[in-house]
Amino acid sequence: TMTEVENKVIIVTGGTGLVGQAIQTVVDKEEKHPNEKWIFLSSKDANLLDAQQTEAVFEKYQPTHVIHLAAMVGGLPPTLFHGSVSSLNLTFTLLRNNILINDNVLHTAYKFKVKKVISCLSTCIFPDKTTYPINETMVHDGPPHDSNFGYAYAKRMIDIQNRGYHQQYGFHFTSVIPTNIYGPHDNFNLEDAHVLPGLIHKTYLAEKNNEPLVIWGTGAPLRQFIYSIDLARLFIWVMRNYDEIDPIILSVGEEDEISIKDVAELVVKSMNFKGKVVYDTSKSDGQFKKTASNAKLRKYLPDFKFTPIEEGIKEACDWFLKNYDIARK
Ligand code: NDP
Secondary structure (H helix, E strand, C coil): CCCCCCCEEEEEECCCCHHHHHHHHHHHHCCCCCCEEEEECCCCCCCCCCHHHHHHHHHHHCCCEEEECCCCCCCCCCCCCCCCCCCCCCHHHHHHHHHHHHHHHHHHHHHCCCCEEEEECCHHHCCCCCCCCECHHHCCCCCCCHHHHHHHHHHHHHHHHHHHHHHHHCCCEEEEEECEEECCCCECCCCCCCHHHHHHHHHHHHHHHCCCEEEECCCCCEECEEEHHHHHHHHHHHHHHCCCCCCEEECCCHHHCEEHHHHHHHHHHHCCCCCCEEEECCCCCCCCCCCECCHHHHHHCCCCCCCCHHHHHHHHHHHHHHCCCCCEC
8 A cells, every 4th residue: 555645845944054055965966855845045035034025935835844044143144234243243133133033934834834843053052051961951051151142042042932832833843953063065254154164264275375274272172063964964854754842962972072173184184285283372262162962863863874074074175175266255
């Protein structure tokens, strides 16, 4: 007997970003299903700060599933925001704009009776003062780092909204919590890039200008990095198979924590940089570690294979060199 296959229309907000582009790559190369139609949205399809534009895009595509990645992460937001503010503290803008984006997406999904929404939190929203390893139950345990409270509280609120839509209406809105992500299509702009794409761009410039590569801090801090393609595979698994409302951390294991210094060395090797590497210890290191546990993920997917970081970094560096003209920088 044939089982009936559910037809899905999946819209991905933030579809042009680092994670969105990785999901598109994995869908195209490995995970094409005849019963799934994927739509990758940019801010040009709908500015999600605007409720009417959000509704219009849902009206147009009639999604059954939503992967919600769009967020204001730093730097300048798109069209609704005016003026040059890059030198100012954006904490309040990050709070308000992310609240607006998330509320527009979640409430529109509710109005359109979307079957499942997967939103994206981040390990940087966890309490500043904490015990290690960090796990999914600790999201609301104490205040986030002060430098980050706008972004963090807006993200934390997604988990509260998910619970609310579930408790009151039985909706299936959930969230995932990735650690540091890197890969093709990252933001390499030195003003607001994350550590790994920042290192790749700086190494490129040091090589080009025949200068030393200057790394901020001692290089000692430890981080967990997930390759965007691995994360994309996990997102697709969550979309198809994860039934909880509570968030799930999507990360490599605690044993895969790596120092910034080791990451820098991998970048230097991948970029074939022959110059000097200097650590500017007058710059702050930030938190020494943020170790997150992937035990919950491992319970569901004990055999999932993460891309070794040396391979992932090589691919990210190659992508940057090959796509230098179009890379966000
Ligand atoms: P990117 O910065 O690469 O991409 C951001 C995406 O959001 C773009 O597609 C952008 O569209 C879209 N966007 C931003 N503002 C709006 C808006 N007002 N309306 C519509 N679309 C908008 O993000 P990432 O791929 O790095 O991040 C994806 C998610 O993962 C985010 O929720 C982020 O918080 C989370 N995350 C990221 C981590 C990382 O290391 N990068 C770590 C942990 C979590 P456009 O191209 O048109 O501007």
